[in-house]
Amino acid sequence: MRDRNQSASRYTVLREMLAPDERAIEAVxxxxxxxxxxxxxxxxxxxxxxxxxxxxxxESAASPDEVVCDPRLFQAAANRAAPVTAEEMALASAxxxxxxxxxxxxxxxxxxxxxxxxxxxxxxxxxxxxxxEDARQERQGLAKYRGARSVLADVYLAALPAALxxxxxxxxxxxxxxxxxxxxxxxxxxxxxxDPRVEKALNExxxxxxxxxxxxxxxxxxxLALELLEIARRHGLLTKLADSATAAQxxxxxxxxxxxxxxxxxxxxxxSPSVKDAESYEDTRRAAQARAxxxxxxxxxxxxxxxxTDQLLRVSQAPTVYLPTGMGGKLVVGPAPARxxxxxxxxxxxxxxxxxxxxxxxxxxxxxLYPLFAANQRRGLRSGYDxxxxxxxxxxxxxxxxxxxxxERRAARTRRSYAVSLLVDASASMLQPRTNGSHRTSWxxxxxxxxxxxxxxxxxxxxxxFEVALFNRGFATRPDDTEWSYTRAAxxxxxxxxxxxxxxxxxxxxxxxxxxxxxxxxxxxDAENVLAGMFWTASEPAQAALAARRNPKSSPPVxxxxxxxxxDEFNLIHAAERMGRLGANVRVLVILxxxxxxxxxxxxxxxxxxxxxxxxxxxxxxxGDDTVTDAYHRFEVVNRPEDLTRAMIDGTRNALRxxxxxxxxxxxxxxxxxxxxxxxxxxxVGA
Numbered sequence: 001m002r003d004r005n006q007s008a009s010r011y012t013v014l015r016e017m018l019a020p021d022e023r024a025i026e027a028v029x030x031x032x033x034x035x036x037x038x039x040x041x042x043x044x045x046x047x048x049x050x051x052x053x054x055x056x057x058x059e060s061a062a063s064p065d066e067v068v069c070d071p072r073l074f075q076a077a078a079n080r081a082a083p084v085t086a087e088e089m090a091l092a093s094a095x096x097x098x099x100x101x102x103x104x105x106x107x108x109x110x111x112x113x114x115x116x117x118x119x120x121x122x123x124x125x126x127x128x129x130x131x132x133e134d135a136r137q138e139r140q141g142l143a144k145y146r147g148a149r150s151v152l153a154d155v156y157l158a159a160l161p162a163a164l165x166x167x168x169x170x171x172x173x174x175x176x177x178x179x180x181x182x183x184x185x186x187x188x189x190x191x192x193x194x195d196p197r198v199e200k201a202l203n204e205x206x207x208x209x210x211x212x213x214x215x216x217x218x219x220x221x222x223x224l225a226l227e228l229l230e231i232a233r234r235h236g237l238l239t240k241l242a243d244s245a246t247a248a249q250x251x252x253x254x255x256x257x258x259x260x261x262x263x264x265x266x267x268x269x270x271x272s273p274s275v276k277d278a279e280s281y282e283d284t285r286r287a288a289q290a291r292a293x294x295x296x297x298x299x300x301x302x303x304x305x306x307x308x309t310d311q312l313l314r315v316s317q318a319p320t321v322y323l324p325t326g327m328g329g330k331l332v333v334g335p336a337p338a339r340x341x342x343x344x345x346x347x348x349x350x351x352x353x354x355x356x357x358x359x360x361x362x363x364x365x366x367x368x369l370y371p372l373f374a375a376n377q378r379r380g381l382r383s384g385y386d387x388x389x390x391x392x393x394x395x396x397x398x399x400x401x402x403x404x405x406x407x408e409r410r411a412a413r414t415r416r417s418y419a420v421s422l423l424v425d426a427s428a429s430m431l432q433p434r435t436n437g438s439h440r441t442s443w444x445x446x447x448x449x450x451x452x453x454x455x456x457x458x459x460x461x462x463x464x465x466f467e468v469a470l471f472n473r474g475f476a477t478r479p480d481d482t483e484w485s486y487t488r489a490a491x492x493x494x495x496x497x498x499x500x501x502x503x504x505x506x507x508x509x510x511x512x513x514x515x516x517x518x519x520x521x522x523x524x525x526d527a528e529n530v531l532a533g534m535f536w537t538a539s540e541p542a543q544a545a546l547a548a549r550r551n552p553k554s555s556p557p558v559x560x561x562x563x564x565x566x567x568d569e570f571n572l573i574h575a576a577e578r579m580g581r582l583g584a585n586v587r588v589l590v591i592l593x594x595x596x597x598x599x600x601x602x603x604x605x606x607x608x609x610x611x612x613x614x615x616x617x618x619x620x621x622x623x624g625d626d627t628v629t630d631a632y633h634r635f636e637v638v639n640r641p642e643d644l645t646r647a648m649i650d651g652t653r654n655a656l657r658x659x660x661x662x663x664x665x666x667x668x669x670x671x672x673x674x675x676x677x678x679x680x681x682x683x684x685v686g687a
Contacts (some may be wrong), residue, residue, distance in 0.1 A: 025501055026330065028078045029056065029071050030316035031055045031090040039094045043067060046141055047102045054098060056309050067101040069094065070273070072500060077270055082155040086135060087334035096270050099141035100134070104274040106281060109219050114278050116222060121229065123258030124170065126237065128277055131174050131265050132212045134275040136154035136221060139213050153184045156268045160185070163267035165191050169237040170257050172198045173205075173262035177228055180209035180267050187200025201235040253315050307489050308496025314476070315508055321570045324610040325603050329512060331570050332476040336515040336530055339482055339556035343533030345543065352537050354450055354505075358642040377431035382522055418464040419520070420652055422455055424448045425593035426470035426515070430623070432542045444623045445538035445561075447641035448592045451648040452517075453531060455590070458652070460524040468518040468531065471571040473598075476513045477560045483548040485579065486557035512567050514574055520582060535563075569604040573619075576611040586650050587616040592644075594623040594635035605631040619651040 032039075040054045049065065057068035077093035078086065106113045117126045142149045156179065164172055174195045179185040180202070187206055191199040208224045208231075215221060232238055239253045262277070273280045315330055322328045430445035452468050456512040459466035475490040490509070497505035517534070518527035537558055548555040572591060579587050589611065597604045608618050608631055620632030623644060628635040636647040 010042040012278040024507075025071060025075045025504060026312060026316040028075045028090070028316075029312055031070070031078075031086055032056075032074050032094055032288060033313070033316060034087075035091045035094060036090070039098055042095055042145075043098045043102055046099065052102075054094075056313060057306055067098060069097050070100070071309065073097055073271060077155075079642055080155055080159070080270075082158040083152050084151050088147075088151045089155070092148045092155075095142065095145065095148045096138065096152060097272055099137055099228050100272040100274045103137040103141055104133075104281065104284075106218055107285075113218055113222055114282070117278055121222070122227060123254045124232070124261055125225055125229045125263070127258050127261040128176055128177065128228050128232075129222050130275050130277055130281075131178040131269075132181050132209070132221050132225055132228075133218055134265075134269060135178050135184075136212055136215070137275065139156065139182050144219050152182075152270070155270065156182075156184050159268045161193075163264060166267065166589060167264035168260050169195045169198050170232060170261045173201050173228075173232055173237050173264075174261040175264040175268055177205055178269060180206060181212045184215065197235050197237060198362070201231050201237060204235075205231050214650060216565050262527055291581070304685045306496060307492035308500060311475075311489075311493045311497065311508060316513060320509070321573070321574050323569055323573060323603050325600075327600075327603060329567070329570050331514050331574055332378070332511045333514045333574065334476070334516070335479040335519075336470060336517045337477050337481050337486075337556050337560070338479055338530060339444075339554075340531075340533030340537065341529035343536045343547075343552065344529035346540075347529075347532030347534070349537035350446075350539050351450060351532060354446065354535075354641075358447075358640075360449075373661045417582070417584040418462075418586045418588075419579050419582050420455070420459050420464055420588045421579050421590070422452050422466070422468045422648070423571055423575055423589070423591045424452060424468070424470050425565050425566060425568075425595075427594075428563055431561055431596055443539070443641045444594050447537060447644040448623070449531060449535040449538055450641070451592070451644055453528075453535070455648055455652055456518065456524055456528075456531075465520050465584060466518070466524075466574070467516065467520050467578070468514040468527070469571070469575060470517060470534075471513065471566060471568070472515075472561065473510055473512055474560060474562060475509055476511050477515075477557045481557045481560075482553050483555045483557050483559060484552035487552070487559055490559075512570055520578070520647065566593065566595075566597060567599040568593060569599055569607040571609065572604070576614065576616055579616065580614060585615075588619070589616050590619045590621065590648055590652060591632075592621045592623070592624075592648070595625050595627060601630055621647055621651070 033261055036054065040052070043054050044050055044052045051065045053066050055066060056069055056071050074090065074093050074097075077089055077096075080089070081548050082089070084092070117129060121129060138149070138152065141153075160175075160179075163175060167175060176187075176190050176194065176198065179190065180187060187202060190202060194202070205586070208227050212221055212224045215224070238257050241253055245253075266668045274284045275281070310402060314332065318332045320328050321331045325682065424445070426445065430448070432444070456466060460466075475486075477486050478489075481489075494505060494509045497508050501508065517531055518524060533556060537556070541558075541561075544558050548558045568591065572589070576587075576589060579589065608620070610632065612618050618630065618632060618634065620628040620635045620636065621644065622628035622637045624637075624639050626637045629639065634651070638644040638647050
């Protein structure tokens with residue numbers, strides 16, 4: 001065990017050391033996840049079951065091949081004042097809970113222990129029994145893990161002074177028995193700080209506490225608890241009743257003494273439902289029996305069938321994005337729902353109609369850029385995932401022993417490489433009707449997605465690495481979600497989190513989300529149908545919602561666009577970091593939104609400036625909103641759908657052309673583009 005003085009000098013009290021956001025439940029669970037493999041190995045070793053899984057769930061319960069830890073227990077531990085680090089507390093509290101879940105078994109005795117507690121021990125005896133059993137399990141289960149026991153000792157001893165000052169005689173006695181049985185404190189240290197009657201009682205009870213630490217069955221622990229109850233009674237630690245007291249009065253006094261005894265112990269020990277009291281143990285056992293069989297059918301990633309705990313774990317695992325201002329926040333990142341591809345036929349037809357209505361033409365040949373990029377390809381300086389054809393002289397290279405060198409040359413990213421990232425605001429306001437000439441239509445997101453398709457085709461033709469992502473705030477959807485699974489998970493998660501985490505429920509349910517429609521490492525053709533389905537949802541939101549209501553189990557989650565607020569700066573930084581990891585020399589980031597961030601305008605401006613200093617060109621496009629001028633150095637404000645697409649394409653083309661000019665390519669000959677009207681319905685993937 002660590003020396004207390006050394007420990008106090010090296011560590012700050014945990015509650016003071018952690019910032020408020022680090023004490024939040026998702027941060028606590030995130031720390032637990034880092035030690036989860038070690039905890040699982042410990043649980044398997046302790047139980048002798050190599051198939052045992054340790055997962056998180058709303059109730060602490062166990063089944064033959066599973067133990068379920070309540071994440072709220074870890075949060076309660078993290079909020080304790082103790083001279084330990086957050087990482088130490090995460091591991092020690094997890095091991096502590098697993099010890100009790102695996103070791104607590106009060107069944108199969110004759111007569112049953114719970115029956116004896118009720119008939120022989122009474123309320124006070126029950127508290128003493130569970131205090132001894134709690135300490136016995138910790139001492140025996142963690143005997144080989146001195147580091148974890150030293151953390152528990154530090155946590156308990158840090159709470160001891162306040163607990164002794166608040167507890168009455170019976171509370172001090174129960175607490176002393178717990179600490180002596182667990183070997184967390186010497187008797188001499190306790191005797192100087194307790195009531196004189198308690199001092200004498202602890203002196204007599206030392207033998208029983210030492211015996212409780214050695215026994216291997218809860219029946220013997222109960223026998224020792226009954227002896228401690230008699231010691232407490234002999235030394236006057238229990239409330240004395242008048243000879244004329246009724247049975248009801250006697251029962252009320254026993255409950256009062258039991259509450260005082262439990263309060264003394266609970267002020268120090270870490271909570272664990274399986275060894276708290278008889279009622280809590282019964283609830284834990286019933287929960288395990290109710291879920292027996294169901295847990296065995298779960299996939300390894302599922303968490304006790306609880307949507308709120310699943311969401312909690314998801315938020316804890318989400319990356320934390322840090323802004324140049326020092327502010328940090330969680331960003332839930334994942335693929336866009338694949339089910340939007342079911343709307344692809346309607347979407348491609350709508351795109352054809354929209355391109356004619358808005359007077360847009362798809363550039364089959366990308367103007368003056370095409371010959372310049374073609375020249376790069378002929379020189380072996382291709383940018384995309386395909387690094388060019390194998391040389392016709394490959395056989396000679398192989399024969400000369402130069403194959404490895406040739407392979408390394410093809411695998412290396414080229415000097416003249418380009419990357420484009422498009423971020424589209426996917427909040428509900430983008431679906432609201434806007435004036436377009438004399439009509440009001442929902443063209444904001446539709447025009448943005450049409451621009452995304454056009455930009456994607458331009459990049460695909462030039463073989464430029466590109467990415468398309470949507471961002472919003474709300475309950476985060478999953479890649480395989482349908483409308484039914486999404487709305488069901490959202491309602492269950494919100495209800496569960498409100499019950500278990502109160503005011504933190506909205507923060508945990510409504511997250512900042514970043515959906516990758518087409519990532520850098522995917523082919524455009526793999527994402528085209530999903531983007532087309534999203535276009536139909538955006539251009540005909542009422543029809544898409546009707547289709548989702550009619551067939552919720554097969555339709556995409558159209559309800560994911562229901563929230564209006566966004567925090568643009570976190571998505572901007574994350575997209576820039578992803579693009580920076582490509583190693584491209586010329587990087588263009590286009591952000592499209594219909595209003596300013598709901599975070600901080602100054603933080604967004606600082607983020608834009610930091611990204612541009614890294615060498616990335618950032619273009620902000622506002623739809624009917626000029627607030628982009630407050631945060632972006634390069635910006636466009638558009639009020640018609642046709643202007644939006646042209647602004648996106650022209651801004652990207654100009655940025656790429658500036659990148660070419662940096663490498664001396666501005667003297668190459670130019671060739672105008674040929675505008676061709678495209679029938680998108682002929683390009684349905686798989687048609």
